[in-house]
Amino acid sequence: MAVKRGVSLYSYQQAYYTGKLDLEGCVRTAVETTGAKGIELIYEQMPIDRYPDAIYPEITDRGVSYWKDLMAKYGTVPVCMDSFIDSMIYKGRISYVQEQVQMMEQDLALASKLGFSCIRVLALVAPEVLEQALPAAEYYGVAMGLEVHPPHALNGKWMLNVAELARKHGTDKIGLIPDFGIFMTGLNGAQLHAARVTGEKEAVLAYVTEAVKNKENFGKIIARAREMGAGSRIMGALNNAAMMNRYSEPALLKDIIDVTLHIHGKFNQMDENCEETAINYREPIEMLKKLNWDGYICSEFEGQRAYHGQDCPYEEDEIEQVRRHHEMLKRYIGE
Numbered sequence: 001m002a003v004k005r006g007v008s009l010y011s012y013q014q015a016y017y018t019g020k021l022d023l024e025g026c027v028r029t030a031v032e033t034t035g036a037k038g039i040e041l042i043y044e045q046m047p048i049d050r051y052p053d054a055i056y057p058e059i060t061d062r063g064v065s066y067w068k069d070l071m072a073k074y075g076t077v078p079v080c081m082d083s084f085i086d087s088m089i090y091k092g093r094i095s096y097v098q099e100q101v102q103m104m105e106q107d108l109a110l111a112s113k114l115g116f117s118c119i120r121v122l123a124l125v126a127p128e129v130l131e132q133a134l135p136a137a138e139y140y141g142v143a144m145g146l147e148v149h150p151p152h153a154l155n156g157k158w159m160l161n162v163a164e165l166a167r168k169h170g171t172d173k174i175g176l177i178p179d180f181g182i183f184m185t186g187l188n189g190a191q192l193h194a195a196r197v198t199g200e201k202e203a204v205l206a207y208v209t210e211a212v213k214n215k216e217n218f219g220k221i222i223a224r225a226r227e228m229g230a231g232s233r234i235m236g237a238l239n240n241a242a243m244m245n246r247y248s249e250p251a252l253l254k255d256i257i258d259v260t261l262h263i264h265g266k267f268n269q270m271d272e273n274c275e276e277t278a279i280n281y282r283e284p285i286e287m288l289k290k291l292n293w294d295g296y297i298c299s300e301f302e303g304q305r306a307y308h309g310q311d312c313p314y315e316e317d318e319i320e321q322v323r324r325h326h327e328m329l330k331r332y333i334g335e
Helices: 009-017 023-034 061-074 097-114 127-140 157-169 189-197 202-213 218-227 232-244 250-255 282-290 303-307 318-333
Strands: 003-008 038-041 077-083 118-121 143-148 174-178 263-267 295-301
Touching: 003 009, 003 023, 003 077, 003 282, 003 318, 009 023, 009 038, 009 295, 009 318, 023 061, 023 318, 038 295, 061 077, 061 097, 077 097, 077 295, 097 118, 097 127, 118 174, 127 143, 127 157, 127 174, 143 157, 157 174, 174 263, 189 202, 189 232, 189 303, 202 218, 202 232, 218 232, 250 282, 263 318, 282 318, 295 318
Parallel strands: 003 038, 003 295, 038 077, 077 118, 118 143, 143 174, 263 295
Antiparallel strands: none
């Protein structure tokens, strides 16, 4: 039983999008710079097959062989495939439950072909979709993990309902995937840095950082920042935090550990000491070790998105950020 390390290739999204890395380049980089063995993939973002050979969720036998050869070449394990049940795919209405179940079944089939043991399901997907898709999950041998992502919390009713659903059916094919964003203690470090490099006043940055750290009322913080003349990037960061920052106590992991399939190691900014500037990693990992949890924490870097925009001259080094993240994980896991 051990906490293991992996990388979501989503972490290299900017390098992939700009052509600096292809799919194999992402896998190779993850292995060479972190030593991690687990691989998480958003297939829709980094498809193996493309038109006219095949269109998601279809894949050719050649595509399956390519992926399996890639995993063997680098000694990696496919641990989680991210699924997006597009409930807004039809104009003017939300897709029906049965339509969402069909989408889930298609993703389960694809994940099975590629050797993944679970798929990540977005938090907005209703538990009844998971329940109706359970026969397919059992058939394909792939678990469905609902992501515990802010503003949801570990002890939120929606998540506890999914946990109880898994227990009711006595199945390991329904569960939860906590995202480390639920352990966020301050403002997104990448957003703060992006504001700084685009000219935000240091007085504003100092005020909002300290106020959020001290858990002051977000309404008051936003009003004061506006009075101080804060720019759009800081106001956006504050509004996002007001909606999304819902801290979960790490001790709550014990209540859902039996249905925890996988974990997203969300992070936005690693400093020079290989610490996340605003997310508590030490205590949750200590709790996972205490509970003898056996599974992968896959790095999920999102900080690069903070620098998008023509006003920002800075581009974050995704590869270095992921490397630092794994230095931290190794330290806390005890490797």
